Amino acid sequence: MTKYVFVTGGVVSGLGKGITASSVALLLKRRGYKVFMQKFDPYFNVDPGTMNPIQHGEVFVTYDGCETDLDLGHYERFIDDELNYSSNITSGKIFKSVIDKERHGDYLGVTVQMIPHITNEIKNKVYEAGHSSGADIVITEIGGTVGDIESESFIEALRQIQYEKGSTETFFIHCTLIPFIYGSNELKTKPTQNSVKDLRNMGIRPDALVCRVPFSTSDHIKEKLSLFCSVPKENVIDSVDVNNIYEVPINYYNQKIDEIILKQFQLPVKKIDLSNWKKLIDTVNHLDKEIEIALVGKYVELHDAYISVAESLKHAGYKYNTKININWVDSEELESDKTNLKEVFKNSKGILVPGGFGSRGIDGKIKAINYARENNIPFLGICLGMQLAVIEFARNVCGIVDANSTEFEVNTKEPIIDLMSDQKSVVNMGGTLRLGNYECTIMKNTLAYADYKNNKILERHRHRYEFNNKYRKILEEKGMVFSGINENANLVEIIELPNLKHFIACQFHPEFKSRPLRPAPLFDSFVKASISNK
Ligand code: GLN
DSSP: OOEEEEEEEOSSSOSOHHHHHHHHHHHHHHTTOOEEEEEEEOSSSSSGGGSOHHHHOOOEEOTTOOEEOTHHHHHHHHHOOOOOGGGEEEHHHHHHHHHHHHHHTTTTTSOOOIIIIIHHHHHHHHHHHHHHHTOSEEEEEEOSOTTOGGGHHHHHHHHHHHHHHOTTTEEEEEEEEOOEETTTTEEOOHHHHHHHHHHHHTTOOOSEEEEEESSOOOHHHHHHHHHHHTOOGGGEEEEEOOSSGGGHHHHHHHTTHHHHHHHHTTOOOOOOOOHHHHHHHHHHHTOOEEEEEEEEESOTTSGGGGHHHHHHHHHHHHHTTEEEEEEEEEHHHHTSTTOOHHHHTTTEEEEEEOOOOSSTTHHHHHHHHHHHHHTTOOEEEETHHHHHHHHHHHHHTSOOTTEEETTTOTTOSEEEEEEOGGGTTOOOOTTOSEEEEEEEEEOSSSHHHHHHOSSEEEEEEEESEEEOGGGHHHHHHTTOEEEEEETTTTEEEEEEOTTSSSEEEESSOGGGGOBTTBOOHHHHHHHHHHHTOO
């Protein structure tokens, strides 16, 4: 029978609830249990796909094509499993489903209400995640902060689940903050007490508190929180600030959070092996080299907009004992004639152009690609980065000066990147991109083949435009190699320039499959090439 762990947050947002949920899941998985993870987001977008990354950060994509919150990326990186459509539920999805059912006549004769219709829908999503995944334990994180109007229906649904299932089948973790007040030089528990009070007012009794705190708390603080919040003292867990998020599971393990949960669930506390994770942390804390890699994008002021890309670079760095310092380059700033590219990239050993949408900042990205190509600097282009690498090559090497994407110039004379044919009839913008896993066949004797060591791969996608095969011959004649193709639809998936040290770009997003202990092949080789670029 599936058991359910819920992770809520209080006091302030940004406490690292996602990392807490991921860490707990990692520990339970390594105790030998099958886990599944899920996030509820209280906003009304059906998914974050239509939001500006500056507001919401990266859109993470699951293998089955769900556009999700970036926390899903943390989940996958920690538990090393692939999640799916059941993993990210928004208020938008819940309300849409209830309203669709109402129109369909599923509730004929009744008044459709928050309770029970919305709450039942939420509960069903929780239970469904358990049934469809066959997990022993489902870990569900609730976005936002307890007390927000938006998340009330979720909290109410959780209260019902706690009541229905009882404490041997549910475990509630509430994440809060213990601030340190300078002057009186004290850690303060009141915000946590108040936040637990809010939760209890809504009918939920937390089983454990995970308290973000600048340094380990004393017994006295734990006793106080235990008494005021009715939580056993050993269930008050410190979440101290760490250098690296991958240390968090070990912190929690040292405080036995996994054992506490399993005991409450009356499940055996099986043996655990964390040796490779501990070794990873040791590596991360003792990296003996460092290099700079430039990431050229238009959302660089919010690093979370590229979080999977940044993590993937780090993962590859760990493999080579190298700290990766990202040179965050705003593509729009490269557009000014006054910007000296040599100066911008003077310490960068590699240049990466990630995915993106719309025409803003495009010329700056093309300039960066041109700089990488002409100066033989290792280059990795992802999705839009591949499309722009093709445009740059067509314009500057093949003499097709008007080469462009119809995304930026609808009536361009040279549509070298064009809308995919099955996208031409698409009217709705949400959820209609080419999403999720598609197969790619890799040509032998290419960089891509050396990276993947396989001629069939599956990678995740998120795009509407594609390379226009009409231009393939002319680009090939000038030295571009089309090393990865989706054979079903005859779509270009990977391009490379073999006469350069390392120049490769892909239509898919390899960053979604990178893991701290297993960097994605294209990041691995790009970082390796950047390290050897003296
Ligand atoms: N805007 C481009 C497209 O839709 C690239 C998308 C991306 O980089 N994810 O095809």
